[in-house]
Amino acid sequence: MTSTVNPERVLRELAGLWASAGQPGGAEDGAEAGVLRACTMTLVVAAEDGHDWQGLGETIAALMPEHPARAILIRLTGAGDRALSGLVSAQCWLPSGQRRHICCEQVEIAASDAALADLPSVVRPLAVPDLPVVLWCRSARLAGMPEFDALAARAGKVIVDSQELPLGAVARLAARGTLVGDLAWTRITRWRETLSLVFENRHNLARLGSLTNLSVAHSAPMANTAAYMAAWISNALPNLEISIAPDPQCDSLRVTLAGGGFRVELERHQDRLAVTVDGLSRCANLPLLNDYSLMREELGIVRRDPVFDAALARALQLAYPSG
C-alpha cells in the first residue's frame, strides 16, 4: 500500500489553523482574541519512531519561544511499504504578563525507509520562504543513509551529535560544504568559556607558555567531546603533550593543563563547574545540558563557525592519528 503527503494540502491546513486561531474564542481565557505568529526559521527534525517523541516534543516546545520556527518533524518508521503521512498542529504559548498568544506551526511527517527518497520533495515546499532551514538529525541510522544527503542539501545548517556518530561522519558532512553543528562540541562551550576566562587574567596569560601537558579524562560516552576539547586547546597551544583517556570515575570531563609549576584544572561536580588555578578554586553554575540547552545555542548560530571548523579538523587528527 502506498500513501503520500500533499504539501499544498498541508499548507492549506496550516492556513486554516491560523484562521481558526485568530477567531474570537480561538485563544484561551484571559488572552486577547487572535494570536501572534512568529517564525525565524524552518526546523526539520528527523528521529526514529522508537525515539522518545514526547521528550522531543517538549524540547521543540521549549525552543519555540526563543527560536520561533515552522517545525517539520520526520518520524522514521523503518521498513515497510512506501508510506508518508502528515499531521498539522500549532504550538502556542502565552508569555508571562502578556495578553496575546504566540504560536508556531508544527508539521509531523511519518516516513518509511522506502519513502525517504520522497521526503525532500515534501519538505522543500513546506519550508518557510526567505528564512533559514535547519536540519536536526537525531538518527545515526539516517545519517548513514544515502537519502540523508538529499535532505541535508536543502538545509542551511545540519545539526548532528557525534556522541552517537563517528567524528568521520561529521567531517564528511563538513567537507561537502554543509554548515554543520555538532552537539558534542556544543557540550563544551561553557567549559571552554571558563578556561578562556582563566587567561583573561594577565598574570595567568603570562604563564601560558610554561604549560607543557594537557590531560583530558572522560566518561565513556564523552570520547568525541573530549577529543574536541583537546583539539581546541591544542589549536591554541600547539606544543602540548596530549593525553585523552576514559576514566570511570569521571561523570563527564576532567581537564588538566600543567607545566612550569602552573596548573589549571576544570571538573564538573554535580551541577557546578569547578576551576582551580594553582590551588585557588572557584565554581560556577553548570547544570547538565539537555537537548534544549544544546539546540538553543546551535540554533543561534546560522553561519560558519571557524573555531569549530578548526577544532573538528584537529579532533580528527587526534581521534584517527594514523589518518
Add this chain to the structure above:
Amino acid sequence: MPTDNPFQDPLRFERHVPECVVVIFGANGDLTRRKLLPALYRLAYDRRLSAGFAVVGISRTPLSDTQFRERMLEAVKQFSEDTTFDADVWNSFAEGLFYIPGDIGDAGLYTRLAARLAEIESARQTGGSVMFYLSTQPSQYASAAQGLGAAGLGKGKGWRRLVVEKPFGHDLASARELSGRLHEVFDESDVYRIDHYLGKETVQNILAFRFGNGIFEPLWNRRYVAHVQITAAESIGVEGRGAYYQEAGALADMIQNHLLQVMATIAMEPSASFRSTSVRDERSKLLRSIRPMTPDEIRRNSVPGQYGPARIGGQDVLGFLQEPGVRPDSQTDTYAAATFFVENWRWAGVPFYVRTGKRLPKRVTEIAIQFNPAPLAIFGEGDGDRSPNLLIVRIQPEEGISLKFLSKRPGSGMDLRPVSMDFNYGSSFGERSPSAYETLLVDAMIGDATLYTRQDMVEASWSVVEPIQNVWRETRFDFPNYDAGSWGPAAAGDMLARRGHVWRRP
C-alpha cells in the same frame, strides 16, 4: 609572552569582565542592595566575572567583611528577580566581597582603601584595575573624587574609572562645576555617567532597528513624520521619597536625562561606526540641536503638573501634597510635558512631545512616531477609519515594536480599518534579557562607554531644560492640577491640540 588570550571565541562566548575591583561608595544604600549587587551576582552566576573579581563596599555604617557579606546575601536573595539563588556560586562570589567603614569626607578612609586594594590585588591578582562607583548623595560626588585623587587612587597600575549616578548637577552651572571637580582626578574618558534607560535592551534595539535595516531610515525625517511622542508614565506615586522628590521634580528627574537621551537615540543621525565615540558624538549633536525656548515659548510649549488625591480601584490615594515629607505648599512638578523642536534639516518643524509623570493610569514607556497621512485621499470619509500610520517603540513593559497601518476589511465595500503588526521582543527572542545594570556594569568594566552619558551631552540637556526650570520657578501654579490615576493636566492636551495633535493613550 602572549598578549592576547588564544582561547577567545566571540561567536559563542559572552562578553567577560576583565580582572578588576569594583569599589562602591554608598554600599549600604538602596541602589547597592536592589540593583548593583544583584546585577554583579547574576554576572557571577553566568560565569562572566573573572576568578579574582572583587567588590569593596564603603559606607559609614561600621560592618566587618562578614557582616557586609551577610547583608549582601540578603539583598541578592530578596532582589534578584529572575535568578535562581545558588549557594555555591554565592560562596565563591562572596569570597571577593570586602568592606571598609568610613566617611567620604575623611582622608583616612582613602588611605585605608589604598592599603586594602593593594592587599586584594596581591591576593586575587586583579591587575590593579579599579572601578569606583559613586552610589551616594550627589553632593558627595566631588568629595569622593577629590579624596581618591589625594590618596593617589585616581591613577594606578591598571585602569581607573569612575561611575556616577544621576543627577549630574541640578542646572547647567552645577553640572559644569561637578564635571570640573571630577576632571581634576579623572579624565573625561574615565568618567562613566550612568543613565539606566540607555542600558535597557529596547533602547539599544532602537539603534539596531534604525541602522540595521534599510527600509525605515528613508522615512525617518520631516517629510514623512508628522510628530513624535515620548511617554514615560509611572502608576506609582513618590513612595515615601517625597522629601527627596520635591527637590528634583519630573522635569529634572526624568526629562533632563532619561527622556532626552531616548529622544537623542530616536532622532540622531546615523553614526559612522558603532564605536563609542561615534555614537556619542551623534547623540550629543542631536541634543545640541534641540532649540532652547524663550520664556514665552516655554509658557506655550511646556506644562508642569502635580497630582491630587483620588480614588483608584476602590482605594483612596494620597495627593502629592499629602505625601509624608512634602511641604504643603510644594510647587514640585510630579508631571512634566514639553514640546521640543530639533533644528536640523532632518527634523525642522517636527514637534517632539515629551511627557512623564507619577500616578498616571499605568506604567508604560514608549515612543510613538506618527507619520503624515497619505498625500492624496482616494478613499472617502465614509470608507472607515482614516487614522495615520504609527510606529510604536515600546520600552516597557511588553518591549517591542508595532506598526499600525490601514487595511481593507473583508467584504464587498471598501471599509478601511487600522491593524497592528507587532514585533514582540520577549516572544521573538524568549531568552532572558540582562537587566540594565548588568549591561551597564559590564560595559563600564570592559571600557565601552557607548551607553554612558558624556559631559557635553549633560550640558546640552541642561541647556534645554534649565530655561524651562527657570520659568516654572518664577510662576505660581495652581496645584494640584490632575487627579491621581488620570493622564495628566488638561493643559498638556491643549499643548498638542494647538497643533492639531492628541496624546496617545498607551
